[in-house]
Amino acid sequence: MSDTILPTSAFDVAEVRARLQQVGELGADEDVTVRLLAGGRSNLTFEVSSPNRSWVLRRPPAGELLETAHDMGREVAVQSALANSGIPVPRIVYSSSDAPHAGGSYYLMDKVDGTVLRTDADFESVPFSQREALSHQYIDSLAALHTQDVEAVGLASFGRPEGFLERQVRRWTKQLSSSQSRELPELDRLSAALAGSVPAAAKPSVIHGDFRFDNMIVQLEPHPSIAAILDWEMSTLGDPLTDLGLVHLFWEGWKGIDNPIAGTPTSHAGYPPFSALAQRYSSTTGTDLSNQVWYNAFAFFKMAVILEGIHTRFLNGETVGDGFDNIGAMVAPLTERGLAALTA
Structure with a gap:
């Protein structure tokens, strides 16, 4: 070859x-x-x-x-x-x-043709007149996923929604202990705070687990659309608001953190704030968002654990590609924002 x-x-x-x-x-x-x-x-x-x-x-x-x-x-x-x-x-x-x-x-x-919006330069390159429509396509795609009839698509046994949130906190805490390369007391504190304040779960649905533009192929012509949703490794049947919490993180939650992973849409004019996307999602799905701050905090925790695992693999020389050397520095500010969300 x-x-x-x-x-x-x-x-x-x-x-x-x-x-x-x-x-x-x-x-x-x-x-x-x-x-x-x-x-x-x-x-x-x-x-x-x-x-x-x-x-x-x-x-x-x-x-x-x-x-x-x-x-x-x-x-x-x-x-x-x-x-x-x-x-x-x-x-x-x-x-x-x-x-x-x-x-x-x-x-x-x-392989699906189109564009991946990964960096801040990518989000800035989208014509201003298309940014709101693209944002609506993004959140509407999530709403469409969360309103799928799981029986009809054959995914009724794809996960165990009962006790999903409690298991998620335990699972990511366990994964932190198995992959961390250093002492992280504030991340341990965030884990404990989440475990002690789990809300009543929303109606279960198929969830993606990593729903961001970096995991999508988009097409901007003749009008903005989502051509493919990728990277389903964390998908399951569970609480859909965990996906919405990640949308908050990717859309504006990690804004201002030195971030080699993906750009932040709301760093650029023309992309609506998360509150507008959340309202559109709630109107479409009929989901109560009164406990959304917990899900936002959980998203910070989950991302911090994932990045700590990637950081450890980088230190061990087990990664491929560029941009890994700064990932470990994101763990502390993500943890701080997760704690702040719970106490706001």
Whole structure:
């Protein structure tokens, strides 16, 4: 294989090429090239290309994995279930749950054309006249996901919504203890505060778990739309307001923090504030948002735990790509904002 831009241990390119041929996606005489895609600071994401078309391959990161994280089977299951639901997800081409050459599992999906809005420069590049409409598409896509009939799409057993919030706090606290590289007493304090103030859960739905523009393909012409929602590794059946709490974090909650992960829309004129998105979401879904501050605080906690895990893998030399060296510095300010949200 030629022009392969990836660690030699990332996966067996010849094996992947054979599987594409097996399922009729690649001709017998066609070769493939591979490149590491931007982003993917958790799972590893690659573009696999033939002379005529491209696919995207996802596999777990190198090194020790957090329990319940990096679940390729989960991504395959939810994307397959939502394929005909109106939620924009790429078609699954091939998946394997027994792939020692690819971190244990991997899958291939169609590559969807469009734009990923990842950085502040990306958000600034969106024409001013399109920013509000794009924002509405974003929050409306979340509302559409949360109002799916889980029985109809075959996801009624996709998770255990009973006791979901309590388990989430325990699970992320456990993952913190298994992946941290330093003492983090304020993050421990935030964990305890969340555990001691869990609200009554909203009606359960399919949730994404990482709903931000960095995990989407958008198209701006002829009008703004969400072409594909990606990165379903944290999806499950649970409390939808945990997704909305993450929307708050990504939309404005981490504004002002030195952030190599993703831009913040409300740092730019023309993007409506989170309060406007939350009101639109509530009107569409009929969901009571009176306890939203708890979910916002939980989002700060969850992101801090995730970033601490990535920081530890960076220190151990187990990451691929740029932008990891500053991620550990985000943990403390995210923790502070989570504590502040609970006491506001």
